[in-house]
Each structure stands twice: as C-alpha cells, then as structure tokens.
Amino acid sequence: MKVESFFSAAPHKSVSEDSVLLNEKLNVYGVFDGATPLHPFRDENGMNGAYLAANIFKDYFLKLYRSNLSLVEGIMVANRMLRDYMKKYNVNQEKSENLWSTCVAMIKIENNGKISFAQLGDCMIMAEYQNGMIKALTRDTVKDISKRAKEWREDQRKQGVKIADEEYFQDITQQLIFNRSLANKQDGYTVANGKEEVVNYIQHGQVNISEIKTLLMMTDGLFHPQFSIEESFKKILKSGINSYSNELGHFEKKNNLRQDDKAGIMIQFM
Template sequence: MKVESFFSACPNKVVSEDSIVLNEKINLYGVFDGATPLIPFKDENGRNGAYLASNLFKNYFLSLYKRNLSLVEGIVAANRMLKEYMEKYKVNQEKYENLWSTCAAIIKIEEDGKISYAQLGDCMIIAEYQNGTIKALTRDTVKDISYRAKAWREEQRKQGVTIPDEEYFQESTQQLIFNRSLANKENGYTVANGKKEVINFIQHGQVNISEIKTLLLITDGLFHPNFSIEETFKKIQAIGLQVYSMELEQYEKSNNLRSDDKTGIMIKLL
C-alpha cells in the first residue's frame, strides 16, 4: 500500500480548519473539514469551533487501536464527545448556528478483505476499480443546499408557516444560518455537530479490497470548478496531490475565486 497525503491552509487563514488522520496501526485514514462558525467563539488558545470540531475527530480516530470498532460507531462516539466539549464551553446548542461542526470522509482496511467507509457532508471518497472504472462511493450532501433550503421555505409558506420573504435570505449570513438549521434533516445536509440525529444520516458501506486499485479522500477545498469529481480524481492521480493543490490555488487566485483549506489522501493498493 502506498499512501500520499496533503494538508494546507488556504492563503487567508492562519490555521487550517481541515484535519487529517493517518492511523497506520489499524489502517484507518480520514479527512475532516470543520464548518466555519457563524459566531465569533474562540477558546483560550484562540481556536474556533471549526478547528476544534475537525481536530477532535482527528484525535479520536488517531487514538483508536482496536480494529473491531465500526466507522459508524466511531463517528457517533466522536460526535458525542463534540457535544460534551461544547457543553464544557457553555455553547447554546439549541441554536444550530452556534454548533461546532465538521464533515468527514474515513476509510478502514479490514482484516477480512473489505474496505469500510463512512462519510458526512461534502468530504468525498472516490475509488478506482481494478477494471479502470472511477466512481464516487459517497454523495456530496452540501451541494445545492441553498436551493433546497429555498424550496423548503416555499413549501412551509404554502402550509401557513410564517417565514421571512426571500429578500431576507439574500443576505449571506441569514442564508447560512437557515442552511445550518437543516443539518441532519431530510432534504438538508449531513454533518457531525453534536446532535444525536447524525447516526441516521451517515453514508457508509464496504467494498472488496480485491476490486479496488486506488482510493482518494478529499475535502471540498480540492474540488475544481471546471471538473467533475471523476475528472478531479484523474488529475490528482496524474500529477499528485501537492502539484494539483498548488495549480488549483493559482487558478482560484487568477480568477478571483474563493479558496478553501485543501486536504487529501490517495491510497494505492499495490
């Protein structure tokens, strides 16, 4: 097995809100993407909720040394720790916009010849099969969330629920606050945010190791605006995570596009 990884904060951040775990003891690998907070909380070390959430997940999965724990059980356990951590800092968890949260993409190579995977949000896992097929094992649930949120509001208004008109939600902060309220709900998006509902929305499964040639785990900072997820895989496979990340960052800068933290792991099964 050959493992290549890359981890980089975007140019306008001091520290990355992504995190990465390479737990070679139990062949567990993952990337996590903390959601930038909508409230200005900082802990005693100046770290925000996005950093704290993604790194709590990283540290939890890095500390595992037993193979028998499933990835779903791991996410639920880390999510419970996240809730307790927010309680320690007296975060009002009734308001979704206050919650510290992180997306996740994790794989574990099992001893029975299977590869387990689990995912939340817009972190993605893409596989190249032995026959050359490239296929995403996960679905990006953050994609088009604002469109789905608008449709949900329209439906609620039809049912007589009082919701501000759409002009109110054209203000980006209000739009983001509303989107966060759809975390781990039908037609919303998935994320670890300390709420127990996360268990119902974890995408997970297994593939046979004998069928897989390469696996790629990435945060959304490595998505290319002009490429499909499969094309992104091919580009990263051709030039490597670091060169791809540098080229993408240069493209974003040249085109005045928003840049994000960039984290990825490519695993080649030899």
C-alpha cells in the same frame, strides 16, 4: 500500499479548519472539514469551533479509537465527544448556528479483505477500480443546499407556516443560519455537530479490497471549479495529489477565486 497526503490552509487563514488522519497502526485514514462557525467563539488558544470539531475527530481516531468499533460507531463516539466539548465551553446547543461541526470522509482497511468507508457532508471518497472504472463512493450532501433551503421555505409558506420573505434571506448571514437549521434533516445536509440524529445520515458501506486500485479522500477545497469530481480525480491520479493541489491553488489565485483549506489522502494498492 502507497499513501500520499496533502494538507494546507487557505491563504487568508492562520490555521486550517481541515484535518488529516493517518492511523497506520489500525489502517484508518480520513479527512475532516470543519464548517466555519457563525458564532464568534474562540477557546483559550484562539481556535474556533470549526478547527476544534475537525481536530476532535482526528484526535479521537488517532489516539482513542479501538478497532473493534465500526467506523459508524467511532463517528458517533467522536460526535458525543464534540457535544461534551461544546457543553464544557457553555455553547448554547439549542441554536443550530452555534454548533461546532465537521464533515467527514474515512476509510478502514479491515482484516477480512474489505475496506469500510463512512462519510458526512461534502468530503468525498473516490475509487478507481482494477478494471479502470472511476466511481464516487459517496454523495455530496452540501451541494445545492441553499437551493433546497429556498424550496423548503416556499413549501412551508404554502402550508401556512410564517417564514420571512426571500428578501430577508438575501442577507448571506441569515441564509447560512437557516441552512444550518437543516443539518441532518430530510432534504437538508449531513454533518457531525454533536446531535444524536447524525447516526441516521452517515453514508457508509464496504468494498472488496481486491477490486480497488486507488482510493481518494478529499475535502471540498480540492474540488476544481472547471471539472467534475470524477475529472478532478483523474487529474490527481495522473499528477499526484500534491501537484494537483498546487496547480489548483495557482488557478484560483489567477482567477481571483475564493481559496479554501485543502486536505486529501490518496491510497494506492499495489
């Protein structure tokens, strides 16, 4: 088994809001992407809710997780830890825009010849099978969330619910606040944010290790604006995750595109 990882902060950030988990002892690997908060909270070290959420998850699975728990059970334990941390810092958890949150993509190599996986949000898990097939094991639930949110508001207005006109939601802050209210709801998006209902929205499953040649876990900072997720995966397979990430960063800079934190783990089974 060969493991290659990449981790970098966006140029405009002092620290990354992504985190990378490499737990070789328990064969648990993952990437976490903290959602940039809409609330100005900082802890005593100057860290925001996105950094804290991503690293609470990483630290739990690195230091406290027990292998007798499934990934889903582990995610729920880490999610409760996230809730308790917010309570410790007196975060008003009744307002969805205040919640610290993180997307998740994880795998666990089991002792029975299986690989378990679990996902939330727009972190993705890609697989290259031994027969050459390329497949996404997960679905990006954040994709088109603003479009779905608009459709949801329109539907509510037709039912007589009083919601501000769309002109109000042209303000990006108000749009983001509304989007956060759709976390872990039908037609919304999935994310670990301390709320118990996340258990109903974790994408999870298993694949046979004998069928898998390569697995990739990636945050959305590694999505290429010109290519599909499958095409990006093929490029990573060809050049390696480090070279691909550096090339993507140069492309984004050259074309004046917003650069995000980048994190990924590629595991090749020999």
